[in-house]
Amino acid sequence: MEDQQISQEDNQSMMDKLSALWRVIAIPLAAVLLALVIGAILLAVSGANPFRAYAALVEGSFGSMKAFGRTLAKATPLIFSGLAVAFAFKAGLFNIGAQGQLLFGALASAAAGFMITGLPPFLHATLALLIGATAGALFAAIPGALKAYTGAHEVITTIMLNYVAINMTDYFADGPFKDRTEGNIVARTPEILDSARIPSIGEIPVGFLLAVLAAIIVWWLLWRTTLGFEIRTVGLSPHAAKYAGMKVAATVILTMVISGVLAGIGGAIETQGIVYRYQPGFNAGLGFDGITIALLGKTHPIGIIPAAILIGAMKAGASTMQFNAGVAKEITDVIQALMLFFVTADIIIRKLIRSKAESGETVTLSGWGQQ
Amino acid sequence: MTEENLALEIRNVTKRFPGVLANDNVSFSLRKGEIHALLGENGAGKSTLMNVVYGLYAQDEGEFFIDNKLVEINGPSDAINYGIGMVHQHFMLVPVFSVTENMILGSEVTKGTSLDLNRARKEILKISEAYGLEVDPDAIVEDLPVGVQQRVEILKALYRKANILVLDEPTAVLTPQEAEDLFVVMRQLTEQGVSIIFITHKLKEILNVADRVTVMRRGKVVGHTSPKETDQQGLATMMVGRDVLLEVEKSPAKPEDVVLEVEHLKITDERDVEVVKDISFEVRAGEILGIAGIQGNGQTELVEAMTGLRDATSGKVYLSGETIPFENPRYLVEHGVGHVPEDRHKHGLVLPYDLADNMVLNTYYQKPYAGQMLVRDEQAVLKNALGLIERFDVRAPGPDVAASTLSGGNQQKVIVGREFSRPLKVLIANQPTRGLDVGSIEYIHKEIVKMRDEGIGVVVISAELDEILSLSDRIAIMFRGEIVTIVEAKGTTREQLGLWMAGATPEAVV
Ligand SMILES: Nc1ncnc2c1ncn2[C@@H]1O[C@H](COP(=O)(O)OP(=O)(O)OP(=O)(O)O)[C@@H](O)[C@H]1O
Ligand SMILES: [Mg+2]
Numbered sequence: 001m002e003d004q005q006i007s008q009e010d011n012q013s014m015m016d017k018l019s020a021l022w023r024v025i026a027i028p029l030a031a032v033l034l035a036l037v038i039g040a041i042l043l044a045v046s047g048a049n050p051f052r053a054y055a056a057l058v059e060g061s062f063g064s065m066k067a068f069g070r071t072l073a074k075a076t077p078l079i080f081s082g083l084a085v086a087f088a089f090k091a092g093l094f095n096i097g098a099q100g101q102l103l104f105g106a107l108a109s110a111a112a113g114f115m116i117t118g119l120p121p122f123l124h125a126t127l128a129l130l131i132g133a134t135a136g137a138l139f140a141a142i143p144g145a146l147k148a149y150t151g152a153h154e155v156i157t158t159i160m161l162n163y164v165a166i167n168m169t170d171y172f173a174d175g176p177f178k179d180r181t182e183g184n185i186v187a188r189t190p191e192i193l194d195s196a197r198i199p200s201i202g203e204i205p206v207g208f209l210l211a212v213l214a215a216i217i218v219w220w221l222l223w224r225t226t227l228g229f230e231i232r233t234v235g236l237s238p239h240a241a242k243y244a245g246m247k248v249a250a251t252v253i254l255t256m257v258i259s260g261v262l263a264g265i266g267g268a269i270e271t272q273g274i275v276y277r278y279q280p281g282f283n284a285g286l287g288f289d290g291i292t293i294a295l296l297g298k299t300h301p302i303g304i305i306p307a308a309i310l311i312g313a314m315k316a317g318a319s320t321m322q323f324n325a326g327v328a329k330e331i332t333d334v335i336q337a338l339m340l341f342f343v344t345a346d347i348i349i350r351k352l353i354r355s356k357a358e359s360g361e362t363v364t365l366s367g368w369g370q371q
Numbered sequence: 372m373t374e375e376n377l378a379l380e381i382r383n384v385t386k387r388f389p390g391v392l393a394n395d396n397v398s399f400s401l402r403k404g405e406i407h408a409l410l411g412e413n414g415a416g417k418s419t420l421m422n423v424v425y426g427l428y429a430q431d432e433g434e435f436f437i438d439n440k441l442v443e444i445n446g447p448s449d450a451i452n453y454g455i456g457m458v459h460q461h462f463m464l465v466p467v468f469s470v471t472e473n474m475i476l477g478s479e480v481t482k483g484t485s486l487d488l489n490r491a492r493k494e495i496l497k498i499s500e501a502y503g504l505e506v507d508p509d510a511i512v513e514d515l516p517v518g519v520q521q522r523v524e525i526l527k528a529l530y531r532k533a534n535i536l537v538l539d540e541p542t543a544v545l546t547p548q549e550a551e552d553l554f555v556v557m558r559q560l561t562e563q564g565v566s567i568i569f570i571t572h573k574l575k576e577i578l579n580v581a582d583r584v585t586v587m588r589r590g591k592v593v594g595h596t597s598p599k600e601t602d603q604q605g606l607a608t609m610m611v612g613r614d615v616l617l618e619v620e621k622s623p624a625k626p627e628d629v630v631l632e633v634e635h636l637k638i639t640d641e642r643d644v645e646v647v648k649d650i651s652f653e654v655r656a657g658e659i660l661g662i663a664g665i666q667g668n669g670q671t672e673l674v675e676a677m678t679g680l681r682d683a684t685s686g687k688v689y690l691s692g693e694t695i696p697f698e699n700p701r702y703l704v705e706h707g708v709g710h711v712p713e714d715r716h717k718h719g720l721v722l723p724y725d726l727a728d729n730m731v732l733n734t735y736y737q738k739p740y741a742g743q744m745l746v747r748d749e750q751a752v753l754k755n756a757l758g759l760i761e762r763f764d765v766r767a768p769g770p771d772v773a774a775s776t777l778s779g780g781n782q783q784k785v786i787v788g789r790e791f792s793r794p795l796k797v798l799i800a801n802q803p804t805r806g807l808d809v810g811s812i813e814y815i816h817k818e819i820v821k822m823r824d825e826g827i828g829v830v831v832i833s834a835e836l837d838e839i840l841s842l843s844d845r846i847a848i849m850f851r852g853e854i855v856t857i858v859e860a861k862g863t864t865r866e867q868l869g870l871w872m873a874g875a876t877p878e879a880v881v
């Protein structure tokens with residue numbers, strides 16, 4: 001009798017956990033479905049067969065081991081940029097600058113990859129990765145410090161610094177680091193040495209495994225360490241953080257630095273695992289996609305993995321879709337934009353799936369002292 | 372069935388939250404033009420019941436009758452349409468909006484497609500005049516004292532033509548004078564036919580203004596009474612279910628060495644106004660120093676400077692003879708200073724965090740809550756929470772619920788529990804019992820006295836004269852940033868305190 005009661009309670013808490021999980025994923029899931037449905041309508045209106053298009057998209061991204069490997073390769077930098085955005089978000093910072101940090105990471109690791117010679121493979125690859133991470137970190141420290149010491153809003157500063165990053169990396173690729181091999185006229189660095197490359201195991205890119213590892217580490221850092229506690233407290237309530245004796249300014253900077261490390265590694269892995277050099281344009285948008293992915297993944301490090309795989313799959317399958325179904329690749333960008341729209345506009349989704357505002361969730365604005 | 376003239380009748384309302392039966396088959400009736408007090412322990416379900424009436428929560432069971440007619444309330448807009456207005460325990464104003472903008476929020480007056488602020492403004496002036504509720508319609512809400520913000524909330528309800536007004540602990544953040552003013556307004560409103568539900572933990576207020584009283588305990592209605600039939604003790608017993616000591620019992624203090632000393636402290640605030648002007652005082656181990664004063668006379672800033680939240684322009688604070696650095700709360704935590712902050716939502720709690728995390732908010736990095744390599748020990752954090760929940764009688768389903776789901780009084784107990792349970796030399800408690808029921812106040816007062824008797828130096832800042840008088844050994848009275856005088860609590864009367872707080876010189880008061 002008593003046993004029964006206990007197992008019933010266990011069941012109850014199991015159910016509670018499941019329903020809590022459901023509440024978290026229902027909205028991104030609905031956003032994805034809604035975006036796909038609207039995408040299908042757009043395809044149909046433009047005269048294509050949406051079923052064929054989506055079938056081709058799936059075939060191109062999951063249809064074979066090779067296709068799957070391509071999807072994972074596309075997802076890899078996206079996981080990193082998604083983590084970078086989500087991590088900063090936990091401290092209440094909106095890091096729009098993941099793109100710029102990622103570019104610097106990609107460029108720096110390329111430089112390390114072709115300039116440093118004579119190292120054994122594992123060491124060289126690791127070193128190049130770390131140099132990429134450092135570049136991202138340093139570049140992210142700027143908006144962090146501006147925010148901490150002058151109050152300059154990170155959204156503005158990171159957007160502006162993105163332009164700085166684009167132009168500076170362009171300059172390096174066309175100037176000091178330019179590939180001077182005969183006949184080359186495009187702006188790009190020389191190829192990195194073999195020893196700096198990050199390989200694949202079968203079709204699975206090692207970079208992807210590193211990305212998953214990074215997600216787990218980020219999760220652990222945020223929820224299992226005192227540093228994570230500080231970061232989350234600063235994000236939720238800077239006043240309470242101050243009361244609790246936390247160093248708010250230092251935490252803001254450190255968070256941006258770690259966010260920059262993540263974005264920088266994303267860029268480095270793209271260089272060392274895919275492009276094998278730095279070439280302007282090849283990393284375009286990866287950092288910005290991080291915003292979509294962070295939101296789709298509910299800014300949870302583990303949620304970011306499926307979100308990145310989804311977007312990665314659309315990128316990987318887009319050419320097959322264009323080929324087999326004859327629809328423009330860009331439709332995947334439209335779908336992606338719709339997803340972003342619907343996750344952010346979750347009020348619309350809530351209405352659609354009738355999930356009432358959680359009781360107790362703040363419906364209105366502010367109480368005394370609650371700002 | 373009822374021949375009575377009821378403005379509102381609540382029948383058999385049940386409301387559950389995960390793990391909590393917040394309202395258990397509650398019935399309640401409000402007569403036209405009466406002030407009906409709703410009394411109950413922290414977490415008894417008062418705010419929940421009112422939120423259900425106001426349409427913020429959907430009831431699981433139960434019905435509402437307005438003017439004896441069954442109505443459905445599916446959201447605040449329904450409630451407003453039925454003439455229900457509510458002033459929440461924690462205000463719901465937009466701090467950066469003006470008074471006028473706040474009032475029309477949600478029921479905007481428009482001229483074509485643009486807001487007709489002018490017309491709204493005029494109407495607001497008219498109402499505020501009619502009820503004697505003075506406010507400047509153009510003031511920005513965050514610049515207003517809480518008492519005035521509250522007036523804005525009431526005006527907002529009246530602007531929407533409320534004839535049933537719910538006031539959830541309106542006096543918790545008011546000075547005694549502001550509270551008196553509010554009662555005048557309330558009586559005026561009832562004369563004009565408005566019916567009022569009035570929630571408060573202050574028994575005197577109930578005896579003072581209420582026509583009838585309904586008492587709740589643990590989600591149920593446990594009784595009805597009226598000020599004519601009962602007294603403070605009676606109300607307290609009815610609500611807590613046992614006899615409650617309304618007076619603090621304590622032996623004379625045995626003060627020892629000075630543990631906290633404030634020396635020529637001066638503070639200028641954000642607007643460059645000198646809010647604390649050259650204040651000096653001492654606190655000895657084993658005594659309770661009360662700081663009395665009308666809100667806004669520098670107490671907040673003084674306490675913030677003493678507790679590391681604010682810088683001072685000059686002066687020093689010593690802890691056992693050592694100068695303490697300003698703006699370094701961690702130093703204070705590590706040197707045995709406990710602080711119950713005035714504003715529990717701003718400083719005291721991280722509302723989305725669970726109770727366990729909130730209960731180690733400032734000690735999270737210490738052993739046993741964190742071990743090697745910054746790794747947190749969840750088990751230790753949880754164990755601490757379970758102990759404090761038990762010891763301080765926090766009414767919550769468990770240590771893993773978000774602090775935001777607790778009733779206001781139970782949120783306060785989380786903070787008090789956290790601060791009182793550390794090894795302390797000095798305790799600085801700002802409004803320690805704000806929003807607590809009489810049973811909890813009794814407990815917390817006992818704890819404070821116990822800490823004093825163990826040799827801790829205690830500073831209590833309170834807007835409650837009764838609390839200051841009964842708890843303190845000595846009382847410092849603040850007026851316009853200065854300490855008017857410091858007196859022995861024994862022999863000091865309410866009246867004397869009131870005069871000093873209003874700025875009378877020490878000599879003028881006998
Ligand atoms: N949004 C919510 N989610 C979960 N539980 C809740 C929520 N709101 C209230 N509760 C629980 O319901 C019970 C009643 O809370 P309520 O706020 O109504 O108490 P109260 O009588 O107003 O107390 P107080 O005097 O402290 O304000 C409490 O146990 C509280 O923890
Ligand atoms: Mg309440």
